[in-house]
Amino acid sequence: MNFEEMVSKLEHFWEGEGCTRLFPYDQEVGAGTLSPYTFLRVLGRKPWKAVYVQPSRRPADGRYGENPNRLYMHHQLQVIVKPPTTDIQDTYLRSFTLLGLKPAEHDIRFVEDNWETPVLGAAGVGWEVWLDGMEVTQFTYFQQAGGQEVPVVAVEITYGLERLAMFVQEKENVYELEWHDGVTYGDLRQQVERENSIYSFEQADVEALVTMFDLCEKESQRMIDKKLITPAYEYLLKCSHTFNILDARGTVGVSQRMAYLARVRRLAYGCANLYLENENHE
């Protein structure tokens, strides 16, 4: 089963479970959690069920397209179910059968792993899911977001699509994955990985990025003041990605690092508060 087929099977499966199928958010994010489809929608009391693929960029994890397991950008399939159904684990396990994996033939484990994104004031409790020893999913019950306890818990299921595909296709190297018949992951991504690694480790213009961060922060704050959540949040995402490049570039000192994270967090709290204010008005 090639990559695109695997993705569309999983998307359709969750669609069948009542999730709205969405397209990837059109901005750079470090994880599917940062997409407003997750971060904003897990706030407040309104129910929400969604599934979407999210390309996730982590500049510091780039390896010039040379490491078989590590990527500047990988793909997550993000599922949000809020509030969670009582058989959510079983539903999740059922999704494996679509990929030709029979649970009885494997060892599937839920191994404690609690997750935290300090930059969003978000934290959850859950597991990493092991498939014959390979970590293929992060399964989390949101407990906090925007620095506050969530009033209604959401389950976040994040499939690591490259990992899962390597398991399904029995490949040891991510670049050998079949994306489409006759088209490999390497054909599509290896050069991009190389270029982006060179950029974020060697070429990124630190001064320009620092300025960019400042500008985006200012714009985000200005939009928070105008109570326009979406642009405010989109500029926050630009801040977050800009910071990630600076971080990978190795020019951010410890105290600076804390300060940058605190600045992004302040914006995240601002957006979260606006979102909740809006929901309370409705």
Added chain:
Amino acid sequence: MSDLLIEILTEELPARFVDNAQTQLVEHVTAHLDEFFIGHGDVHGFSTPRRLVVLAQNIKEQTDARTIEVKGPAKASGYDAQGNPTPALLGFCRGQGVDPADTYVVDVAGKSYVFARKTVPGQKSSELIEAFLPRLPHEVTFPKMMHWEETGFQFARPIRGLLALLGTEVLHWKVAGVMSSNTTFGLRVGKPKSITVTSPDDYMRRLREAFVIVDPAERRRLIERQADKLLKPLGFKLGDTMSDLLDEVVNLVEYPSVFLGDLPKTATELPESVVRSVLQQQMHSFLVYDQNGNVVPHFLSVRNGLTDFIDIVRRGNESVANARLLDAAFFIQEDMRESLEAYVGRLDTLIFMDKLGTMAAKTLRLERLAAGATAYALVTPEEEATLVSAAHLSKADLATSMVKEYTSLQGEIGSVYLSRAGGSPDIVFAIREQYLPRSPLEDIPATRAGRLLGVIDKVDTLTGILGTGFNPSGSEDPYGLRRAGNGIVRTIVESRESVDLEALVRKAIEAHQTTGSLPHPEDLQQRVMDYLKGRIVQYFKEKQLIREYAALEFLPLVELATIPERMQALHEAAGDANLVTLADSHRRIQNITKGLPTATSLPADLLLTDPEELALRQAAEAAAPRIRQFLTVRKYAEAIRTCEELAVPVTAFFDRILVMAADERVRSARLLLLCYLKYILGLVCDYSKLT
């Protein structure tokens, strides 16, 4: 009589929580049964990653009728002036269902009250149990809790089923939106099918059929037996320190099936500590050794489930292990493009602890402390130079990719890189050993530089954290202060390496003040010393040597390293008759001279005339220089024996001499003699604590 079975079915609990939760549940069930006077036999606990189970045997169907006393109003308000019951008393009697004529008066703490005796009839146990069941899940606490449904109820993971059977009777309860039933689920294989159970015995049987072994002890035995069966024929074995991992694995599976996997050739070329981290920490699998204790390219792992299709599971695990080991090999190769020294320069990007600056600052402090080692330890200039070099490189590995990926390998990776680059063995060992002992079971560093570096590092941490104003009195130990304190005490006591902690802590405070701010420097020296003293007391308590320690507690901390030898000497002298006498005399001396300073010598013209006092003076003055000499050369047994020689003249003195003589000059001469004895004995031991 019937057995009571309770099951709380959950989503997968963290393995580290399971044993403790099982214990708590047993305690609470037992407490509730006793609270309601429900007769019962043994109460057993069982657990798997997905269920907490209690089996209470031989529950009596009914509780016995009991007579209880109920306290009513005070006598004064219960009866009027004529001795007739007041409305208050009548109300009380109505409420309790007793006749006013059957009440009686009892004095309670000097005041008279009316009491009634009434009979509580026996009740059905099942009803009483049903009443306390919903409380149980609320009473179990976990180090980390979560909520998941609308009532906001907190548990370690979501509860998905409740079951309680008293014999064949199904008990009804509800927690966090979950209704109890007489069904449960077996091992997760394929589609979940619910299992209906009819009795506690049936529960155990049906679960076993559904591939769940609820008894963790049995799972552990199964794992050990299966591992043995696989390894013995090959001449292999597991390592000696597998017990913690086994505890964890037992609670990761409901039905264990052990398998042996192959490792790539890379495994035997990588440092053993790296392979161990990859397999044990990341994969919860076991390293395998040959009879000579060398790692062989295999690993042992435990599947949650049956042996069917286990080859698929094995292959999956092998390829994960392979990928991870290759990844580690890649990191090591990348890291080693540069010298360890190069990573020292990057320590300013790593924070040591909030408010305490970076690892670069910590390194500077350690170097500074190492460079002044002669002030607090007996080191040669060469040893001091080694220590400075080791301190300089000690934290460098924290900036390597390997340690960022495998934090538990701190120290280990630095030493591997330095050794591969041909670094001096003394420094290599010191870097590896600086974090020892990480647990009470682990040995202290074997090398001198390792011990000193470890002590310096821990003193720096302790001083810094207490200097942030952190109050360590609570049961939580978020910064690992207890481990640091215990490490310092154990290293000094067990190696008998003399370190002047008082001086070291003073220097550590100075060092903190040069590299940055200490938010709370007030009384810091005292607070650190008090904390260390607390750890010392705790150490000897755990060794069951607290009585011996009490006799030596007066010693300044610089003598900490000599305490084991001093205890040994006391231990050898324990049977001596003179020691007992001496202990009594020491106590008498202390009592009589209470508030008076010790006298380190006696004036020549001291007014002593009786033979017993003269004899004691002579004996004491003869003993003093010998005792001081013995202490200098750490001959504690001889010092004690010399003190014991004073037992006879001291006893004779107390038998014949009245210290508190009427003549003031005589009295003060005698007291001064005793103050001199207090001084001499006190050099060696507080014998009075041995009575």
